[in-house]
Amino acid sequence: MSNVEQSIDVDVPLSIAYNQWTQFESFPEFMEGVESVTQLTETRNRWVTEIGGQTREFVTEITEQHPDERIAWTTVEGDLKQSGVVTFHYLEENKTRVMIQLDWDPEGAAEKIGSALGVDSKRVKGDAERFKTFIEGRGLETGGWRGDVS
Template identity: 60%
Template sequence: MSKVEQSIEVDVPVSTAYNQWTQFETFPQFMEGVERIEQRTDTLTHWVTEIAGVKREFDARITEQIPDERVAWTTVSGDVRQAGVVTFHRLEDARTKVMLQMDFDPAGVTENVGDRLGFVKHRTSGDLTRFKRFIESRGVADGSWRGSI
């Protein structure tokens, strides 16, 4: 099992960053390799990804969701094995630290080599940078889901 920990500071209030993160279907707009996400229930999402020519589909279950604090998940189907949490930390009224922690199990030779070379860490860093540009350019979230799990 491998681990990734990344964080970024965004110039929006914590509620804005959190609200946008709950809009899973917008992830393809800032996550490289994510083709589509469908929110099937309050706790179940279906992902379609293509990374380095390898297409994957899997379901992820939201295991914990606390408004303005955290969203945690784990995969429940498909050949992708990962679990993680994104936390939101108020730094100032209009500044938030977004922290991603993820455990994943690379499959096959290509993914194991890519993991050792730091590709996953680089990709998640890029995704967070794109999230920062995405939410700061709007200043408001596309929507929100304020329920707790």
């Protein structure tokens, strides 16, 4: 199992950062390798990714979600095993720290070597930086879901 942790400070209020992160279908706009995310229910999403020339499809289930605090998930079907949590931390009125923790199970030699070389960490860092550019450039979220999942 590989573990990736990354944080980034974004210059928007906490609720805007959180609300945007609940808009899973917008993830391809700032996440490298994410081809599409389709929201199936309030807590399930189907992902299509392209990693190292290989297409992967999987479904995630939100296992915990508390507005303006955290979103946690795990895969429930498909060919990629992962779980993670994103937490949101108030720094100032217009500054929020977004912390990403991701655990995933690389399969095959290429993914294992890539993980050992830190390719997954670099990708998550790039995704966090693109999220910062995306949300700061907009100034407002594209939507938001404020539901609570325990």
